[in-house]
Amino acid sequence: MQDYKLFAALAAVVDTGSFERAAGKLFITPSAVSQRIRQLEERAGQTLIVRSTPAKATPTGARLLRHARQVALLEQELQDDLRGDDHERLVELPIAINNDSLNTWFIPAVKEVLITERLLLQLKVEDEAHTLGLLKNGDVLGCVTSVEQPAAGCTSTRLGEMRYRCIATPAFAARYFADGMSREAVLRAPAITFGKIDTLHSNFLASRFAVAAGEFPAMIVPSVQSLLHCIQAGLGYGICPELQWEEIQASGALADLMPADGPMVPLHWHAWELQSPRIGRFISHMVAQARARLPQ
Template sequence: MLDYKLVEAFAAVVGEGGFEKGARVLHLTQGAVSQRVKLLEEQAGCVLLVRSSPPRPTVAGQAMLKHFRQVRRLEEDLGAGLGQNDAGFDTLAVGVNADSLATWFFPAVDDYLDGEPVLLDLSVDDQAETLKLLKAGDVLGCVADRAEPVQGCRVEYLGDMDYRMYATPSYKMKWYSNGAVLEDVETAPILVFNRKDVMHELLLAEALGQRPGLRSPFYLPSSEKFAPAIASGRVSGMLPDQQAAPYLERGELVDLLPGHVFTVRLHWQCWNLESARLTSFTDALVRGARSLLAQRT
């Protein structure tokens, strides 16, 4: 039987990024928290925490964290049912990709958050990376591009986000005056979210018939600033239709590759728990997303 005071201390150290910060959250001394983590490792018979800066869980530690968070979620549901939720709010850890967060995510769940005592602990990453957060037990559910459910999880289709390559008319005149020509495309400055982002390369490869060697990337890991940066005329870049629409209406942006679209199919993956709170949030998110995103078979 696990001593959950020990597990709670371990989770606090990982979640807060250090023993001192974890101790502050638990209203304990740093020494007491360190002792609890050590006792937990002795009980588990293995090392759970790499003492780095910040501390990070081992593979066994990730399994321990996932178990603790699932149990805590069920206990919070039970407490709410018994009228024992003293804080008044439930916290749900959710993984979401940056473009969804910048466009449809909050409109999809605004009504739910207005009517329910729920706080969100959001972790933001690319839609191909959020599943790692779910597998590691860092989040209860995530928006991802994978349709196959992770082991122990359920999955719901949310909808499609369509991306196109956009630029200002002046940029198009300078770099794409002859259309999408490989030599021009490879030297033209292009906006990229981060070094894991390959969406633009895949779309350009489809349009050109080969994958270009882009020599002038401009990195900007902010979905909110992406459209304004492209509208400056300095760079081209990929935008979802939801973000590009107002710029297109004003004539500030044009589609550089007409007829070429990169579609991301989004899904909600969450732990398959008998949790009333997680179920109600899932239902609200799926319903809201399907009203805002393109629905295709």
């Protein structure tokens, strides 16, 4: 049981970013947190926490953190089973997910199982190409990612495809793309993009028109809904999830600039191989619902 306390201290420091806030979370003193981390580091024979602001786990610390989170979930479910508790305690569920999934299919897919399994989502939002790093670091127990190959000790399950449409208002399309999209047209038409870390738009232009990132004018709007609002306002053209497009296409307020050639991103679910029964039920439900909602 003592080891669990040491692992809990490691998780608290990484989650909160400091020894002081970790102490508040665990209801112990900062010196007690520091002592528990030192005990773990002595057993591991190496540093587990980078004493920076915020505090971060070293690669070895991240591996131990993954173990700590698994142990905590399994222990809690075991305690519930031993008590025969019909009203299981709420369990925190840290997940990394991309913005487009969060704003379209994810919440409708998991809302029922979150309620029935009494789970509290702790979401970390990142680009789909970068969410896997949060899983590897032990920050989350599962992630939605565009990467297929699983990390060591993890599984990978295909969810489906996230398909996109390149859209603009009819007036904007008439002004900049009267003769259709072309290299010359995209070099002068203002684009609405999510941000520099999100390469979906730039990769799309590079593959279709040999236009590199930085060669085309762009407005950065790091919000899925606000990006769509800017496109609807006629400020530029952009790429939105097909699931969003399906909700607005009937109005005629927006035009699909390349109906047969929108971008596509495969999505996969990655998680630790060892899961508690309750989290396992969540994963099974989420995967089934995702596959029902996303093109395969």
